[in-house]
Amino acid sequence: MPRLKYASVARVVVILGLFCLWLQIMLSASSGGMYRDGDYTNKAWESQINDPFEGTNPSLTDSKSVKQILQNQEELMNANETSEQVLALVPPELHKYLTVHPRNITANSTEKIATKNITEIVRAITRYNDAQMVYNEDIFGPVTNDTIIIAIQVHTRLTYLRHLIVSLAQARDIDRTLLIFSHDYYDEEINALVRTIDFTKVMQIFYPYSIQTHPREFPGMDPNDCPRDAKFEQAVKLKCNNALHPDLHGHYREAKYTQTKHHWWWKANRIFNQLSCTNGHTGMVVFLEEDHYVAEDFIHMLSLLKSTADRSCPHCEILSLGTYLKTYQYHVNSDKRKKHQNLNYIQQVRSANEQRRKNEPQSWNFQLYPNLYTHTQKVEITPWHSSMHNMGFAFNRTVWNNIMELQEQFCEYDDYNWDYSLLHLSQNRPGKEKFKVIVCKGPRVFHIGECGFHHKKSNCNASTVISKVQKLLQNAKPYMYPSRVTASVTAGGAKHNKKLVKGNGGWGDIRDRELCANMTQIGRQPRRNVYYA
Numbered sequence: 211m212p213r214l215k216y217a218s219v220a221r222v223v224v225i226l227g228l229f230c231l232w233l234q235i236m237l238s239a240s241s242g243g244m245y246r247d248g249d250y251t252n253k254a255w256e257s258q259i260n261d262p263f264e265g266t267n268p269s270l271t272d273s274k275s276v277k278q279i280l281q282n283q284e285e286l287m288n289a290n291e292t293s294e295q296v297l298a299l300v301p302p303e304l305h306k307y308l309t310v311h312p313r314n315i316t317a318n319s320t321e322k323i324a325t326k327n328i329t330e331i332v333r334a335i336t337r338y339n340d341a342q343m344v345y346n347e348d349i350f351g352p353v354t355n356d357t358i359i360i361a362i363q364v365h366t367r368l369t370y371l372r373h374l375i376v377s378l379a380q381a382r383d384i385d386r387t388l389l390i391f392s393h394d395y396y397d398e399e400i401n402a403l404v405r406t407i408d409f410t411k412v413m414q415i416f417y418p419y420s421i422q423t424h425p426r427e428f429p430g431m432d433p434n435d436c437p438r439d440a441k442f443e444q445a446v447k448l449k450c451n452n453a454l455h456p457d458l459h460g461h462y463r464e465a466k467y468t469q470t471k472h473h474w475w476w477k478a479n480r481i482f483n484q485l486s487c488t489n490g491h492t493g494m495v496v497f498l499e500e501d502h503y504v505a506e507d508f509i510h511m512l513s514l515l516k517s518t519a520d521r522s523c524p525h526c527e528i529l530s531l532g533t534y535l536k537t538y539q540y541h542v543n544s545d546k547r548k549k550h551q552n553l554n555y556i557q558q559v560r561s562a563n564e565q566r567r568k569n570e571p572q573s574w575n576f577q578l579y580p581n582l583y584t585h586t587q588k589v590e591i592t593p594w595h596s597s598m599h600n601m602g603f604a605f606n607r608t609v610w611n612n613i614m615e616l617q618e619q620f621c622e623y624d625d626y627n628w629d630y631s632l633l634h635l636s637q638n639r640p641g642k643e644k645f646k647v648i649v650c651k652g653p654r655v656f657h658i659g660e661c662g663f664h665h666k667k668s669n670c671n672a673s674t675v676i677s678k679v680q681k682l683l684q685n686a687k688p689y690m691y692p693s694r695v696t697a698s699v700t701a702g703g704a705k706h707n708k709k710l711v712k713g714n715g716g717w718g719d720i721r722d723r724e725l726c727a728n729m730t731q732i733g734r735q736p737r738r739n740v741y742y743a
């Protein structure tokens with residue numbers, strides 16, 4: 211039986227392959243390039259499965275561990291993990307971004323800026339958000355309608371953020387962009403770092419509904435909220451706040467897991483709809499996160515993707531620069547891969563997650579890298595898929611307006627992952643196809659944070675990964691700044707096209723849905739300077 215299935219799968223693959231080859235020839239004929247490539251059929255399996263169940267920690271029931279996790283989470287990650295090796299490949303003038311200033315404990319109260327109480331934090335956040343200050347505008351000129359905006363979602367992982375800034379500083383044409391740092395954790399050390407950036411325009415925005423500023427009320431954890439694992443009847447009897455609204459798995463909300471989706475949504479709304487400097491902005495907004503790392507030609511590639519899309523794929527709504535560093539050992543261990551192929555999508559993700567949790571050996575697949583050099587000039591046009599194209603992706607206001615029209619698909623969908631919610635939206639566009647993405651096969655954005663977070667115990671620290679990425683990029687230097695690219699059109703793997711039926715849960719609470727909807731109601735706000743005594 212499996213043999214039979216295999217044969218039919220193989221037939222489909224061959225047919226798809228031929229179709230793709232034909233399309234590609236048509237396309238490369240029109241864009242001047244000519245190249246053959248039939249290797250994308252297995253790409254979906256090589257790519258990391260971005261785990262929607264990540265964090266659904268089974269031990270969360272016991273309140274001690276909840277507290278501990280929250281504590282860990284809120285702890286600013288700001289160790290000096292920069293090894294000599296990494297430092298050696300950073301230009302000396304950028305070392306300042308990697309310098310960790312230990313908190314000055316001996317300073318007296320007037321100088322102890324790092325310990326604001328919540329009232330003060332809320333005030334500071336309001337002040338920042340009202341002022342909409344663009345730093346360095348005097349040096350690099352005002353924000354224009356086509357300025358590339360790079361939106362960076364920042365939580366507490368300062369070590370990684372330092373390296374992202376170092377990578378941005380080295381990117382060509384970075385001085386023509388606007389970096390918008392969007393914070394859900396207010397911290398003077400993070401702010402101080404961001405304000406030292408002197409290579410382009412910078413703005414900071416602060417997510418105003420954070421757990422940090424709402425520790426004991428929604429959207430944080432209200433003491434009267436139902437425990438995650440309470441049974442429905444039990445919750446109703448308890449009369450806890452959200453008793454009637456568990457998620458599709460029967461669990462109650464966990465503040466820290468909902469925050470990321472809220473923050474992502476708020477940030478996008480803030481940038482497109484609320485800031486005064488983006489009124490009339492028609493250019494690209496690139497979405498990055500604090501633990502990403504960019505290649506020096508990423509802006510060049512973005513323009514190239516854009517011009518390729520304009521010419522060959524006017525309906526490609528999304529540009530994507532990224533890929534995941536890590537892949538599971540599918541290519542090495544073919545048995546495991548076969549096993550995975552027989553599972554449905556959700557089962558695969560669960561199984562990959564299980565594997566990760568059990569700390570089974572996973573390879574950091576740097577063998578993939580030599581491919582990068584031959585892939586620098588190749589781009590792929592394919593349906594957008596959350597887990598593969600959620601890193602370093604970009605779109606403009608026209609696309610945002612499309613998303614806004616279907617905002618309930620995002621806000622009402624019972625999934626705490628912003629990227630799966632966006633996929634759900636993409637798959638449910640009345641009368642329209644799924645979003646299409648044009649993506650670099652040679653990645654220009656890397657995820658350096660995966661390692662340090664999940665592998666504290668293993669010998670996998672920030673420096674190890676950053677060092678690998680640095681070397682990779684150095685070796686790839688001769689292949690950067692391609693003057694043109696060749697595009698191949700693919701239908702995407704089965705995984706891409708699998709229609710999401712149910713969400714991953716975590717978004718059953720009506721308060722979350724309401725807050726999400728409320729965020730879209732706020733209109734354009736003029737810059738305002740409010741001084742507090």
Ligand SMILES: *[C@@H]1O[C@H](CO)[C@@H](O)[C@H](O)[C@H]1NC(C)=O
Nearest residue numbers: 290291292669670671673674
């Ligand atoms: C990171 O790991 C490498 C080995 O993988 C080790 O040599 C280095 O000292 C570690 N650095 C830190 C800061 O732990």
Ligand SMILES: *[C@@H]1O[C@H](CO)[C@@H](O)[C@H](O)[C@H]1NC(C)=O
Nearest residue numbers: 290291292293294308309310
């Ligand atoms: C961080 O660690 C590296 C190597 O251990 C050292 O060379 C560097 O001076 C340290 N930086 C700071 C700011 O402490």
Ligand SMILES: *[C@@H]1O[C@H](CO)[C@@H](O)[C@H](O)[C@H]1NC(C)=O
Nearest residue numbers: 312313314315316317318321
């Ligand atoms: C800490 O604060 C004290 C008192 O203001 C000051 O003398 C000292 O230089 C500071 N130390 C550092 C490392 O900034």
Ligand SMILES: *[C@@H]1O[C@H](CO)[C@@H](O)[C@H](O)[C@H]1NC(C)=O
Nearest residue numbers: 315316317318319320321322
């Ligand atoms: C705190 O700082 C003020 C002014 O800088 C100084 O007069 C005072 O002596 C300091 N107090 C302590 C305990 O260091």
Ligand SMILES: *[C@@H]1O[C@H](CO)[C@@H](O)[C@H](O)[C@H]1NC(C)=O
Nearest residue numbers: 325326327328329330331333
């Ligand atoms: C927080 O700081 C403000 C002003 O510095 C003060 O008025 C207020 O009492 C403080 N609140 C708490 C809870 O400590």
Ligand SMILES: *[C@@H]1O[C@H](CO)[C@@H](O)[C@H](O)[C@H]1NC(C)=O
Nearest residue numbers: 354355356488489490491492
């Ligand atoms: C930017 O866009 C706005 C709104 O579309 C328009 O009024 C304005 O003239 C544009 N600015 C420039 C410099 O083109």
Ligand SMILES: *[C@@H]1O[C@H](CO)[C@@H](O)[C@H](O)[C@H]1NC(C)=O
Nearest residue numbers: 492524525526527606608609
């Ligand atoms: C935004 O992108 C879409 C899809 O790529 C394109 O059709 C549209 O013309 C772009 N809008 C602007 C204002 O450039």
Ligand SMILES: *[C@@H]1O[C@H](CO)[C@@H](O)[C@H](O)[C@H]1NC(C)=O
Nearest residue numbers: 720721722723724725726728
């Ligand atoms: C949403 O906005 C409405 C109207 O302003 C308000 O009553 C409600 O409390 C808000 N809900 C949340 C969850 O913020």
